[in-house]
Amino acid sequence: MFAFFTAPSASRLPLSARPSASTAPVLDLPALVGAAAWARLPAAVQRRFGTAHADVTYQGHLDMRCSAIGHVYAALARLWGGPLTHLNTTAVPTTVRVSSNGCGGVVWERRFHADATGRAPGAGRATHAASDCRTVRSTKELGADGGLLERTDGGLAMSLDVLEEDGALVFRSRRFWWVVGGLRVAVPALLTPGTCTVAHTDLGGGLFRFTLSMDHPWWGETFYQSGVFVDPHTDSNDHPGADTHTHTTPGTPSDSLGTDSLTHSEGTPS
Secondary structure (H helix, E strand, O other): EEEOOOOOHHHHHOHHHOOOOOOOOOOOOHHHHHHHHOOOOOOOHHHHHOOOOOEEEEEEEEEOOOOOHHHHHHHHHHHHHHOOOOOOOOEEEEEEEEOOOOOEEEEEEEHHHHHOOOOOOOOOOOOOOOHHOOOEEEEEEOOOOOHHHHHHHHOOOEEEEEEEEEEEEEEEEEEEEEEOOOOOEOOOOOHHOOEEEEEEEEEEEEEEEEEEEEOOOOOOEEEEEEEEEEOOOOOOOOOOOOOOOOOOOOOOOOOOOOOOOOEEOOOOOO
């Protein structure tokens, strides 16, 4: 149940103690997926999740569901930065910004342009006040065991498996942790919102679908999100079968709740 990190997350260290970009372990999703599975992914997915990438921003809309028990988990999660979203709504304008943390990891920041009731612009609400935006931020990085770890600033983290399923890149939680300094405590599965599965499915034409689900062994589905996003970076190599393992067109190495450190705020981005 208890484990000690060999080192704390670089993003939580003082600037003077952080490893340089040249010495920090780099998140290499192609290696974690495996060569054969990586080769089955569409070229556009390989480009977005390859190790060579630049900052990028995706725009799209999300449909979101949260069950009654999910609302309880979302409220409790506020104690650890609130990475869970309680909204039940459709077609929420969403901005996703992906950037390097400068220490080998990747930060995903998702901004939902909706107020606490899930209302988006329109019907006389052409603009948003700061309180009408909700932001969830997470960081994916290599864990002490060499596997994929997604971590929240508030101390919640997930060990993730990453794999290819029917041409989609899939992230699936294996275990949840509560991280305090160099100590991490395993969270019993029944106390978590359930297994988190995130799928990134390329639709062609510079579009992709993001899908997140959390399923509890007792309570069933607790959270669900799905939507289509626009990739601003496309090229002629984005077709099935293209070899882009070393492609350096700006892309992004991960897509989960996102489920990376995950941080949640109401108003300004974390």
